[in-house]
Amino acid sequence: xxxxxxxxxxxxxxxxxxxxxxxxxxxxxxxxxxxxxxxxxxxxxxxxxxxxxxxxxxxxxxxxxxxxxxxxxxxxxxxxxxxxxxxxxxxxxxxxxxxxxxxxxxxxxxxxxxxxxxxxxxxxxxxxxxxxxxxxxxxxxxxxxxxxxxxxxxxxxxxxxxxxxxxxxxxxxxxxxxxxxxxxxxxxxxxxxxxxxxxxxxxxxxxxxxxxxxxxxxxxxxxxxxxxxxxxxxxxxxxxxxxxxxxxxxxxxxxxxxxxxxxxxxxxxxxxxxxxxxxxxxxxxxxxxxxxxxxxxxxxxxxxxxxxxxxxxxxxxxxxxxxxxxxxxxxxxxxxxxxxxxxxxxxxxxxxxxxxxxxxxxxxxxxxxxxxxxxxxxxxxxxxxxxxxxxxxxxxxxxxxxxxxxxxxxxxxx
Amino acid sequence: xxxxxxxxxxxxxxxxxxxxxxxxxxxxxxxxxxxxxxxxxxxxxxxxxxxxxxxxxxxxxxxxxxxxxxxxxxxxxxxxxxxxxxxxxxxxxxxxxxxxxxxxxxx
Numbered sequence: 001x002x003x004x005x006x007x008x009x010x011x012x013x014x015x016x017x018x019x020x021x022x023x024x025x026x027x028x029x030x031x032x033x034x035x036x037x038x039x040x041x042x043x044x045x046x047x048x049x050x051x052x053x054x055x056x057x058x059x060x061x062x063x064x065x066x067x068x069x070x071x072x073x074x075x076x077x078x079x080x081x082x083x084x085x086x087x088x089x090x091x092x093x094x095x096x097x098x099x100x101x102x103x104x105x106x107x108x109x110x111x112x113x114x115x116x117x118x119x120x121x122x123x124x125x126x127x128x129x130x131x132x133x134x135x136x137x138x139x140x141x142x143x144x145x146x147x148x149x150x151x152x153x154x155x156x157x158x159x160x161x162x163x164x165x166x167x168x169x170x171x172x173x174x175x176x177x178x179x180x181x182x183x184x185x186x187x188x189x190x191x192x193x194x195x196x197x198x199x200x201x202x203x204x205x206x207x208x209x210x211x212x213x214x215x216x217x218x219x220x221x222x223x224x225x226x227x228x229x230x231x232x233x234x235x236x237x238x239x240x241x242x243x244x245x246x247x248x249x250x251x252x253x254x255x256x257x258x259x260x261x262x263x264x265x266x267x268x269x270x271x272x273x274x275x276x277x278x279x280x281x282x283x284x285x286x287x288x289x290x291x292x293x294x295x296x297x298x299x300x301x302x303x304x305x306x307x308x309x310x311x312x313x314x315x316x317x318x319x320x321x322x323x324x325x326x327x328x329x330x331x332x333x334x335x336x337x338x339x340x341x342x343x344x345x346x347x348x349x350x351x352x353x354x355x356x357x358x359x360x361x362x363x364x365x366x367x368x369x370x371x372x373x374x375x376x377x378x379x380x381x382x383x384x385x386x387x388x389x390x391x392x393x394x395x396x397x398x399x400x401x402x403x404x405x406x407x408x409x410x411x412x413x414x
Numbered sequence: 415x416x417x418x419x420x421x422x423x424x425x426x427x428x429x430x431x432x433x434x435x436x437x438x439x440x441x442x443x444x445x446x447x448x449x450x451x452x453x454x455x456x457x458x459x460x461x462x463x464x465x466x467x468x469x470x471x472x473x474x475x476x477x478x479x480x481x482x483x484x485x486x487x488x489x490x491x492x493x494x495x496x497x498x499x500x501x502x503x504x505x506x507x508x509x510x511x512x513x514x515x516x517x518x519x520x521x
Protein backbone atom coordinates (compact mmCIF):
# COMPACT_ATOMS: atom_id res chain seq x y z
CA UNK A 1 0.00 0.00 0.00
CA UNK A 2 1.39 3.43 -0.88
CA UNK A 3 2.28 5.69 2.03
CA UNK A 4 -0.64 7.87 1.07
CA UNK A 5 -3.17 5.05 1.14
CA UNK A 6 -4.40 4.63 4.65
CA UNK A 7 -7.61 3.06 5.76
CA UNK A 8 -10.16 5.63 6.93
CA UNK A 9 -11.88 2.85 8.88
CA UNK A 10 -8.69 1.35 10.24
CA UNK A 11 -7.53 1.58 13.83
CA UNK A 12 -4.84 4.18 13.18
CA UNK A 13 -7.01 6.77 11.46
CA UNK A 14 -9.97 6.07 13.72
CA UNK A 15 -7.86 6.91 16.74
CA UNK A 16 -6.09 9.89 15.22
CA UNK A 17 -6.88 11.06 11.69
CA UNK A 18 -5.44 14.54 11.87
CA UNK A 19 -1.84 14.05 10.84
CA UNK A 20 -2.92 12.10 7.78
CA UNK A 21 -5.41 14.82 6.88
CA UNK A 22 -2.74 17.51 7.22
CA UNK A 23 -0.49 15.45 4.95
CA UNK A 24 -3.26 15.25 2.36
CA UNK A 25 -3.92 18.99 2.54
CA UNK A 26 -0.21 19.59 1.97
CA UNK A 27 0.47 17.04 -0.75
CA UNK A 28 -2.77 15.92 -2.36
CA UNK A 29 -5.73 18.03 -1.24
CA UNK A 30 -8.12 16.48 -3.75
CA UNK A 31 -7.21 12.86 -3.21
CA UNK A 32 -8.63 9.69 -4.75
CA UNK A 33 -9.11 7.09 -2.04
CA UNK A 34 -9.04 3.72 -3.81
CA UNK A 35 -10.43 1.83 -0.86
CA UNK A 36 -13.44 4.11 -0.43
CA UNK A 37 -13.69 4.72 -4.17
CA UNK A 38 -14.21 8.38 -3.47
CA UNK A 39 -12.49 11.72 -3.89
CA UNK A 40 -11.45 13.19 -0.55
CA UNK A 41 -11.87 16.96 -0.42
CA UNK A 42 -9.66 18.09 2.44
CA UNK A 43 -9.36 21.89 2.38
CA UNK A 44 -11.83 24.38 3.84
CA UNK A 45 -12.21 26.05 0.48
CA UNK A 46 -12.93 22.81 -1.37
CA UNK A 47 -15.30 21.52 1.31
CA UNK A 48 -17.20 24.84 1.33
CA UNK A 49 -17.38 24.65 -2.46
CA UNK A 50 -18.58 21.05 -2.24
CA UNK A 51 -21.45 22.02 0.04
CA UNK A 52 -22.90 24.66 -2.26
CA UNK A 53 -21.93 23.80 -5.82
CA UNK A 54 -24.74 22.35 -7.93
CA UNK A 55 -22.41 19.90 -9.68
CA UNK A 56 -22.37 17.92 -6.44
CA UNK A 57 -25.56 16.07 -5.74
CA UNK A 58 -26.94 14.93 -2.44
CA UNK A 59 -28.85 12.17 -4.19
CA UNK A 60 -26.52 9.50 -2.94
CA UNK A 61 -28.84 6.57 -2.32
CA UNK A 62 -30.18 6.00 -5.84
CA UNK A 63 -26.73 6.06 -7.46
CA UNK A 64 -25.63 3.44 -4.95
CA UNK A 65 -28.52 1.23 -5.99
CA UNK A 66 -27.53 1.72 -9.63
CA UNK A 67 -24.01 0.40 -9.24
CA UNK A 68 -24.64 -2.76 -7.26
CA UNK A 69 -25.69 -6.15 -8.63
CA UNK A 70 -29.42 -6.87 -9.04
CA UNK A 71 -29.30 -9.36 -6.18
CA UNK A 72 -27.69 -6.82 -3.88
CA UNK A 73 -30.12 -4.17 -5.03
CA UNK A 74 -33.05 -6.41 -4.05
CA UNK A 75 -31.46 -6.89 -0.65
CA UNK A 76 -30.77 -3.20 -0.04
CA UNK A 77 -33.88 -1.72 -1.63
CA UNK A 78 -36.40 -2.03 1.24
CA UNK A 79 -34.09 -0.26 3.64
CA UNK A 80 -32.64 2.26 1.28
CA UNK A 81 -36.12 2.93 -0.08
CA UNK A 82 -37.07 4.65 3.16
CA UNK A 83 -33.80 6.53 3.45
CA UNK A 84 -34.05 7.64 -0.18
CA UNK A 85 -37.10 9.71 0.84
CA UNK A 86 -35.06 11.54 3.43
CA UNK A 87 -34.64 15.12 2.32
CA UNK A 88 -30.99 14.94 3.26
CA UNK A 89 -30.41 12.76 0.17
CA UNK A 90 -32.50 14.71 -2.31
CA UNK A 91 -31.72 17.59 -4.65
CA UNK A 92 -33.73 20.60 -5.81
CA UNK A 93 -36.66 20.78 -6.49
CA UNK A 94 -37.66 17.80 -4.32
CA UNK A 95 -35.33 18.93 -1.55
CA UNK A 96 -36.38 22.56 -1.72
CA UNK A 97 -40.01 21.73 -1.05
CA UNK A 98 -39.33 19.28 1.79
CA UNK A 99 -36.82 21.60 3.39
CA UNK A 100 -39.18 24.57 3.23
CA UNK A 101 -41.86 22.58 5.06
CA UNK A 102 -39.36 21.28 7.59
CA UNK A 103 -37.94 24.77 8.16
CA UNK A 104 -41.41 26.13 8.85
CA UNK A 105 -42.19 23.34 11.31
CA UNK A 106 -38.88 23.87 13.10
CA UNK A 107 -39.36 27.62 13.29
CA UNK A 108 -42.81 27.07 14.69
CA UNK A 109 -41.30 25.18 17.58
CA UNK A 110 -39.69 28.43 18.70
CA UNK A 111 -36.59 26.82 20.10
CA UNK A 112 -35.43 30.14 21.55
CA UNK A 113 -38.27 29.68 24.07
CA UNK A 114 -37.32 26.14 24.96
CA UNK A 115 -34.41 27.02 27.21
CA UNK A 116 -36.38 26.59 30.41
CA UNK A 117 -37.71 23.10 29.79
CA UNK A 118 -34.45 21.95 28.18
CA UNK A 119 -32.74 23.16 31.36
CA UNK A 120 -35.21 21.16 33.46
CA UNK A 121 -34.47 18.04 31.41
CA UNK A 122 -30.73 18.53 31.91
CA UNK A 123 -31.15 19.19 35.63
CA UNK A 124 -33.31 16.13 36.11
CA UNK A 125 -30.87 13.87 34.26
CA UNK A 126 -27.96 15.23 36.26
CA UNK A 127 -29.92 14.77 39.51
CA UNK A 128 -30.37 11.09 38.66
CA UNK A 129 -26.80 10.73 37.43
CA UNK A 130 -25.35 12.15 40.63
CA UNK A 131 -27.76 10.25 42.88
CA UNK A 132 -26.88 6.96 41.18
CA UNK A 133 -23.13 7.45 41.43
CA UNK A 134 -22.88 6.17 37.87
CA UNK A 135 -19.82 6.89 35.77
CA UNK A 136 -21.59 6.16 32.47
CA UNK A 137 -21.88 9.61 30.96
CA UNK A 138 -23.46 8.39 27.70
CA UNK A 139 -26.32 6.49 29.33
CA UNK A 140 -26.76 9.03 32.08
CA UNK A 141 -26.59 12.31 30.23
CA UNK A 142 -25.34 12.47 26.66
CA UNK A 143 -27.82 10.05 25.15
CA UNK A 144 -31.04 10.82 27.08
CA UNK A 145 -30.85 14.60 26.91
CA UNK A 146 -31.09 15.07 23.13
CA UNK A 147 -33.38 12.05 22.83
CA UNK A 148 -35.82 13.55 25.33
CA UNK A 149 -35.73 16.91 23.57
CA UNK A 150 -36.37 15.50 20.11
CA UNK A 151 -39.08 13.13 21.41
CA UNK A 152 -40.90 16.05 22.95
CA UNK A 153 -40.56 18.14 19.82
CA UNK A 154 -41.98 15.31 17.71
CA UNK A 155 -44.82 14.79 20.16
CA UNK A 156 -43.68 11.33 21.21
CA UNK A 157 -44.21 10.20 24.79
CA UNK A 158 -40.97 10.65 26.73
CA UNK A 159 -41.14 7.08 27.97
CA UNK A 160 -40.60 5.87 24.40
CA UNK A 161 -37.20 7.47 24.06
CA UNK A 162 -35.42 4.22 24.90
CA UNK A 163 -36.73 2.89 21.60
CA UNK A 164 -35.10 5.69 19.68
CA UNK A 165 -31.59 4.71 20.70
CA UNK A 166 -31.88 1.20 19.36
CA UNK A 167 -33.24 2.30 16.01
CA UNK A 168 -30.71 5.09 15.69
CA UNK A 169 -27.85 2.77 16.52
CA UNK A 170 -29.02 0.36 13.83
CA UNK A 171 -29.51 3.12 11.29
CA UNK A 172 -26.19 4.72 12.11
CA UNK A 173 -24.46 1.50 11.08
CA UNK A 174 -25.63 2.08 7.55
CA UNK A 175 -26.11 5.82 7.33
CA UNK A 176 -22.76 6.62 8.88
CA UNK A 177 -20.91 3.74 7.29
CA UNK A 178 -19.76 2.34 10.59
CA UNK A 179 -17.28 -0.48 10.40
CA UNK A 180 -17.01 -3.57 12.51
CA UNK A 181 -20.07 -5.73 11.92
CA UNK A 182 -20.46 -7.91 8.88
CA UNK A 183 -22.26 -5.98 6.19
CA UNK A 184 -25.15 -8.42 5.84
CA UNK A 185 -25.81 -8.38 9.55
CA UNK A 186 -25.62 -4.60 9.62
CA UNK A 187 -28.16 -4.28 6.83
CA UNK A 188 -30.51 -6.81 8.33
CA UNK A 189 -30.47 -5.00 11.66
CA UNK A 190 -30.91 -1.62 10.01
CA UNK A 191 -33.88 -2.97 8.07
CA UNK A 192 -35.49 -4.26 11.24
CA UNK A 193 -34.80 -0.97 12.97
CA UNK A 194 -36.31 1.03 10.13
CA UNK A 195 -39.40 -1.19 9.99
CA UNK A 196 -39.94 -0.76 13.73
CA UNK A 197 -39.37 2.97 13.58
CA UNK A 198 -41.75 3.41 10.65
CA UNK A 199 -44.46 1.47 12.45
CA UNK A 200 -43.97 3.55 15.56
CA UNK A 201 -44.09 6.82 13.66
CA UNK A 202 -47.19 5.79 11.73
CA UNK A 203 -48.93 5.14 15.06
CA UNK A 204 -47.69 8.45 16.40
CA UNK A 205 -48.93 10.28 13.31
CA UNK A 206 -52.37 8.66 13.71
CA UNK A 207 -52.44 9.66 17.37
CA UNK A 208 -51.40 13.23 16.62
CA UNK A 209 -53.95 13.44 13.79
CA UNK A 210 -56.67 12.60 16.34
CA UNK A 211 -55.26 14.95 18.98
CA UNK A 212 -53.17 17.70 17.41
CA UNK A 213 -50.80 19.61 19.65
CA UNK A 214 -47.97 22.09 19.37
CA UNK A 215 -45.44 19.47 18.31
CA UNK A 216 -43.68 19.29 14.96
CA UNK A 217 -45.75 16.45 13.58
CA UNK A 218 -48.91 18.50 14.15
CA UNK A 219 -47.19 21.42 12.43
CA UNK A 220 -46.15 19.24 9.50
CA UNK A 221 -49.66 17.76 9.21
CA UNK A 222 -51.17 21.23 9.15
CA UNK A 223 -48.75 22.42 6.48
CA UNK A 224 -47.51 25.97 6.41
CA UNK A 225 -50.80 27.62 5.55
CA UNK A 226 -50.36 27.06 1.82
CA UNK A 227 -51.84 24.23 -0.16
CA UNK A 228 -48.67 22.25 0.04
CA UNK A 229 -48.72 19.45 2.57
CA UNK A 230 -46.65 16.36 3.01
CA UNK A 231 -47.98 12.99 1.98
CA UNK A 232 -48.09 10.36 4.70
CA UNK A 233 -44.96 8.68 3.32
CA UNK A 234 -43.13 11.99 3.22
CA UNK A 235 -44.18 12.71 6.78
CA UNK A 236 -42.95 9.34 8.05
CA UNK A 237 -39.67 9.89 6.20
CA UNK A 238 -39.20 13.39 7.56
CA UNK A 239 -40.13 12.41 11.12
CA UNK A 240 -37.72 9.47 10.98
CA UNK A 241 -34.94 11.67 9.65
CA UNK A 242 -35.49 14.24 12.41
CA UNK A 243 -35.60 11.49 15.01
CA UNK A 244 -32.40 9.93 13.75
CA UNK A 245 -30.53 13.15 13.09
CA UNK A 246 -31.90 14.85 16.17
CA UNK A 247 -29.98 13.03 18.78
CA UNK A 248 -27.12 10.83 17.61
CA UNK A 249 -25.08 13.84 16.58
CA UNK A 250 -25.97 15.91 19.64
CA UNK A 251 -25.05 13.00 21.91
CA UNK A 252 -21.69 12.94 20.18
CA UNK A 253 -21.29 16.69 20.53
CA UNK A 254 -21.83 16.50 24.30
CA UNK A 255 -19.40 13.59 24.65
CA UNK A 256 -16.79 15.24 22.45
CA UNK A 257 -17.07 18.41 24.51
CA UNK A 258 -16.37 16.46 27.70
CA UNK A 259 -13.46 14.66 26.02
CA UNK A 260 -11.91 17.84 24.63
CA UNK A 261 -12.25 19.76 27.89
CA UNK A 262 -10.95 16.97 30.14
CA UNK A 263 -8.04 16.34 27.78
CA UNK A 264 -7.08 20.03 28.02
CA UNK A 265 -7.04 20.75 31.76
CA UNK A 266 -6.17 24.43 31.37
CA UNK A 267 -9.24 24.94 29.20
CA UNK A 268 -11.39 22.95 31.62
CA UNK A 269 -10.13 25.09 34.49
CA UNK A 270 -11.02 28.24 32.55
CA UNK A 271 -14.53 26.89 32.04
CA UNK A 272 -14.95 26.00 35.72
CA UNK A 273 -13.79 29.52 36.60
CA UNK A 274 -16.15 31.29 34.23
CA UNK A 275 -19.25 29.82 32.56
CA UNK A 276 -19.31 32.70 30.08
CA UNK A 277 -16.58 30.94 28.07
CA UNK A 278 -18.81 27.94 27.35
CA UNK A 279 -20.64 29.12 24.21
CA UNK A 280 -17.25 29.83 22.62
CA UNK A 281 -15.99 26.49 23.94
CA UNK A 282 -18.88 24.70 22.24
CA UNK A 283 -18.01 26.30 18.90
CA UNK A 284 -14.38 25.27 19.37
CA UNK A 285 -15.48 21.67 20.08
CA UNK A 286 -17.48 21.77 16.84
CA UNK A 287 -14.32 22.85 15.04
CA UNK A 288 -11.78 20.69 16.84
CA UNK A 289 -13.70 17.45 17.30
CA UNK A 290 -17.13 17.93 15.75
CA UNK A 291 -19.58 15.01 15.60
CA UNK A 292 -19.52 14.77 11.81
CA UNK A 293 -16.29 13.91 10.02
CA UNK A 294 -17.49 13.32 6.48
CA UNK A 295 -20.44 14.31 4.33
CA UNK A 296 -20.93 12.34 1.11
CA UNK A 297 -21.89 13.70 -2.28
CA UNK A 298 -22.21 12.30 -5.79
CA UNK A 299 -20.89 14.14 -8.81
CA UNK A 300 -23.64 15.17 -11.24
CA UNK A 301 -21.39 16.79 -13.85
CA UNK A 302 -17.66 16.62 -14.71
CA UNK A 303 -15.45 19.34 -13.28
CA UNK A 304 -11.82 20.03 -12.43
CA UNK A 305 -10.70 20.68 -8.89
CA UNK A 306 -7.22 20.80 -7.37
CA UNK A 307 -5.79 19.69 -10.69
CA UNK A 308 -7.92 16.54 -10.75
CA UNK A 309 -10.62 15.56 -13.23
CA UNK A 310 -13.73 14.78 -11.19
CA UNK A 311 -16.20 12.76 -13.25
CA UNK A 312 -19.97 12.53 -13.19
CA UNK A 313 -20.87 9.43 -11.19
CA UNK A 314 -17.83 9.74 -8.91
CA UNK A 315 -18.33 9.92 -5.17
CA UNK A 316 -16.92 12.78 -3.11
CA UNK A 317 -16.24 12.83 0.63
CA UNK A 318 -16.32 16.32 2.07
CA UNK A 319 -13.90 15.97 4.97
CA UNK A 320 -15.42 18.43 7.41
CA UNK A 321 -12.94 17.43 10.10
CA UNK A 322 -10.07 18.32 7.77
CA UNK A 323 -11.62 21.62 6.66
CA UNK A 324 -12.00 22.57 10.29
CA UNK A 325 -8.24 22.09 10.83
CA UNK A 326 -7.13 23.85 7.66
CA UNK A 327 -3.99 25.81 8.49
CA UNK A 328 -4.77 28.25 5.67
CA UNK A 329 -7.90 29.28 7.59
CA UNK A 330 -7.28 28.66 11.30
CA UNK A 331 -4.16 29.80 13.11
CA UNK A 332 -2.57 26.92 15.03
CA UNK A 333 -5.45 24.66 13.97
CA UNK A 334 -4.50 21.63 16.06
CA UNK A 335 -4.66 23.65 19.23
CA UNK A 336 -7.91 23.34 21.17
CA UNK A 337 -8.54 26.93 22.26
CA UNK A 338 -11.91 27.77 23.73
CA UNK A 339 -11.06 31.47 23.49
CA UNK A 340 -10.67 31.28 19.71
CA UNK A 341 -12.67 33.95 17.88
CA UNK A 342 -15.72 32.79 15.91
CA UNK A 343 -14.21 34.29 12.78
CA UNK A 344 -13.46 32.59 10.51
CA UNK A 345 -16.33 30.22 11.29
CA UNK A 346 -16.05 26.43 11.43
CA UNK A 347 -17.99 24.39 8.91
CA UNK A 348 -19.23 21.68 11.26
CA UNK A 349 -22.88 22.26 10.35
CA UNK A 350 -22.25 22.51 6.62
CA UNK A 351 -23.35 25.31 4.37
CA UNK A 352 -26.26 26.16 2.11
CA UNK A 353 -29.40 24.26 1.32
CA UNK A 354 -28.45 21.13 3.28
CA UNK A 355 -26.90 22.98 6.24
CA UNK A 356 -27.93 21.25 9.45
CA UNK A 357 -31.61 21.84 10.17
CA UNK A 358 -31.02 21.33 13.87
CA UNK A 359 -27.87 23.45 14.23
CA UNK A 360 -29.43 26.07 16.47
CA UNK A 361 -31.19 23.42 18.53
CA UNK A 362 -27.87 21.61 18.98
CA UNK A 363 -26.23 24.84 20.08
CA UNK A 364 -28.99 25.57 22.56
CA UNK A 365 -28.76 22.06 24.01
CA UNK A 366 -24.97 22.31 24.29
CA UNK A 367 -25.09 25.74 25.87
CA UNK A 368 -27.62 24.55 28.41
CA UNK A 369 -25.94 21.24 29.17
CA UNK A 370 -22.32 22.28 29.55
CA UNK A 371 -22.61 24.74 32.44
CA UNK A 372 -24.90 22.36 34.30
CA UNK A 373 -22.47 19.50 33.77
CA UNK A 374 -19.68 21.58 35.26
CA UNK A 375 -21.86 22.83 38.12
CA UNK A 376 -22.95 19.33 39.11
CA UNK A 377 -19.72 17.46 38.39
CA UNK A 378 -16.78 19.31 39.95
CA UNK A 379 -13.32 18.04 39.13
CA UNK A 380 -14.64 16.21 36.08
CA UNK A 381 -12.23 13.65 34.68
CA UNK A 382 -12.29 10.58 32.44
CA UNK A 383 -11.70 7.20 34.04
CA UNK A 384 -10.78 5.25 30.93
CA UNK A 385 -8.82 6.13 27.80
CA UNK A 386 -10.99 7.42 24.98
CA UNK A 387 -11.73 5.03 22.15
CA UNK A 388 -13.42 6.27 19.02
CA UNK A 389 -15.84 4.13 17.00
CA UNK A 390 -14.72 3.19 13.50
CA UNK A 391 -16.99 5.15 11.18
CA UNK A 392 -16.67 7.06 7.98
CA UNK A 393 -19.01 9.87 8.90
CA UNK A 394 -19.18 10.04 12.69
CA UNK A 395 -16.70 11.12 15.33
CA UNK A 396 -18.25 9.16 18.20
CA UNK A 397 -16.76 7.74 21.37
CA UNK A 398 -17.25 4.11 22.24
CA UNK A 399 -18.70 4.83 25.66
CA UNK A 400 -17.53 7.52 28.05
CA UNK A 401 -16.91 7.01 31.75
CA UNK A 402 -16.32 9.93 34.06
CA UNK A 403 -15.48 10.54 37.67
CA UNK A 404 -15.86 13.73 39.67
CA UNK A 405 -15.30 15.01 43.19
CA UNK A 406 -17.74 13.70 45.74
CA UNK A 407 -19.21 10.98 43.55
CA UNK A 408 -21.33 8.58 45.60
CA UNK A 409 -19.83 5.22 44.83
CA UNK A 410 -22.79 2.86 44.32
CA UNK A 411 -23.10 0.13 46.95
CA UNK A 412 -22.37 -3.33 45.60
CA UNK A 413 -25.24 -5.78 45.60
CA UNK A 414 -25.33 -8.07 48.62
CA UNK B 415 -29.68 48.66 -11.23
CA UNK B 416 -27.95 48.32 -7.89
CA UNK B 417 -27.92 49.40 -4.28
CA UNK B 418 -24.81 50.85 -2.68
CA UNK B 419 -24.24 48.80 0.46
CA UNK B 420 -21.62 49.78 3.00
CA UNK B 421 -20.59 47.11 5.53
CA UNK B 422 -19.06 48.52 8.71
CA UNK B 423 -16.73 45.77 9.89
CA UNK B 424 -16.60 44.83 13.54
CA UNK B 425 -12.82 45.02 13.62
CA UNK B 426 -12.97 48.55 12.14
CA UNK B 427 -13.01 49.85 8.62
CA UNK B 428 -15.60 49.20 6.00
CA UNK B 429 -16.35 47.61 2.62
CA UNK B 430 -18.62 49.08 0.00
CA UNK B 431 -20.36 46.99 -2.65
CA UNK B 432 -22.80 47.75 -5.46
CA UNK B 433 -25.38 45.04 -4.93
CA UNK B 434 -27.57 44.16 -7.94
CA UNK B 435 -31.36 44.01 -7.73
CA UNK B 436 -32.50 40.65 -6.44
CA UNK B 437 -29.30 39.95 -4.48
CA UNK B 438 -29.41 40.04 -0.70
CA UNK B 439 -27.01 41.96 1.51
CA UNK B 440 -25.93 38.54 2.83
CA UNK B 441 -25.26 37.02 -0.58
CA UNK B 442 -23.23 40.03 -1.68
CA UNK B 443 -21.14 39.86 1.50
CA UNK B 444 -20.46 36.12 1.19
CA UNK B 445 -19.63 36.29 -2.53
CA UNK B 446 -17.25 39.17 -1.97
CA UNK B 447 -15.48 37.90 1.12
CA UNK B 448 -16.80 40.51 3.53
CA UNK B 449 -15.86 39.07 6.93
CA UNK B 450 -18.26 38.62 9.81
CA UNK B 451 -21.36 37.33 8.04
CA UNK B 452 -21.45 33.54 8.35
CA UNK B 453 -24.76 32.61 6.68
CA UNK B 454 -24.58 28.93 7.57
CA UNK B 455 -27.97 28.12 6.07
CA UNK B 456 -27.40 30.12 2.90
CA UNK B 457 -30.50 32.29 3.25
CA UNK B 458 -33.21 29.89 4.45
CA UNK B 459 -33.98 31.99 7.54
CA UNK B 460 -32.93 29.09 9.74
CA UNK B 461 -29.60 29.99 11.33
CA UNK B 462 -29.54 33.67 12.38
CA UNK B 463 -25.84 33.88 11.51
CA UNK B 464 -26.19 36.71 8.99
CA UNK B 465 -27.26 39.29 11.56
CA UNK B 466 -26.53 42.98 10.88
CA UNK B 467 -27.58 46.33 12.34
CA UNK B 468 -29.09 48.73 9.80
CA UNK B 469 -27.42 52.07 10.50
CA UNK B 470 -28.71 54.06 7.55
CA UNK B 471 -31.03 53.53 4.63
CA UNK B 472 -31.84 55.67 1.62
CA UNK B 473 -35.08 54.38 0.14
CA UNK B 474 -37.28 51.48 1.15
CA UNK B 475 -35.85 48.61 3.17
CA UNK B 476 -37.65 45.25 2.66
CA UNK B 477 -40.19 44.59 5.39
CA UNK B 478 -39.46 42.23 8.22
CA UNK B 479 -41.55 39.05 8.31
CA UNK B 480 -42.82 37.31 11.44
CA UNK B 481 -40.39 34.47 10.71
CA UNK B 482 -37.44 36.87 10.64
CA UNK B 483 -38.49 38.40 13.96
CA UNK B 484 -38.73 34.87 15.36
CA UNK B 485 -35.31 33.85 14.08
CA UNK B 486 -33.64 37.02 15.39
CA UNK B 487 -34.27 35.65 18.88
CA UNK B 488 -31.52 33.15 18.09
CA UNK B 489 -28.94 35.75 17.08
CA UNK B 490 -25.74 35.44 19.10
CA UNK B 491 -25.04 39.16 19.46
CA UNK B 492 -27.37 41.55 21.20
CA UNK B 493 -30.35 42.51 19.04
CA UNK B 494 -31.67 46.04 18.78
CA UNK B 495 -34.44 47.80 16.87
CA UNK B 496 -31.89 48.06 14.04
CA UNK B 497 -31.30 44.31 13.86
CA UNK B 498 -32.04 42.47 10.63
CA UNK B 499 -31.07 39.13 9.13
CA UNK B 500 -29.22 40.21 6.03
CA UNK B 501 -30.46 37.28 3.93
CA UNK B 502 -33.83 39.03 4.04
CA UNK B 503 -32.46 42.39 2.91
CA UNK B 504 -32.90 41.81 -0.80
CA UNK B 505 -31.82 44.81 -2.83
CA UNK B 506 -34.15 46.34 -5.38
CA UNK B 507 -34.97 49.56 -7.20
CA UNK B 508 -36.72 50.99 -4.11
CA UNK B 509 -33.50 50.89 -2.09
CA UNK B 510 -30.77 53.35 -3.13
CA UNK B 511 -28.25 52.90 -0.37
CA UNK B 512 -27.76 51.03 2.87
CA UNK B 513 -25.22 51.13 5.68
CA UNK B 514 -25.05 48.02 7.87
CA UNK B 515 -22.87 47.35 10.89
CA UNK B 516 -21.60 43.81 11.41
CA UNK B 517 -21.95 42.50 14.98
CA UNK B 518 -19.10 41.14 17.10
CA UNK B 519 -20.30 37.55 16.74
CA UNK B 520 -22.67 35.35 14.78
CA UNK B 521 -22.50 32.17 16.82
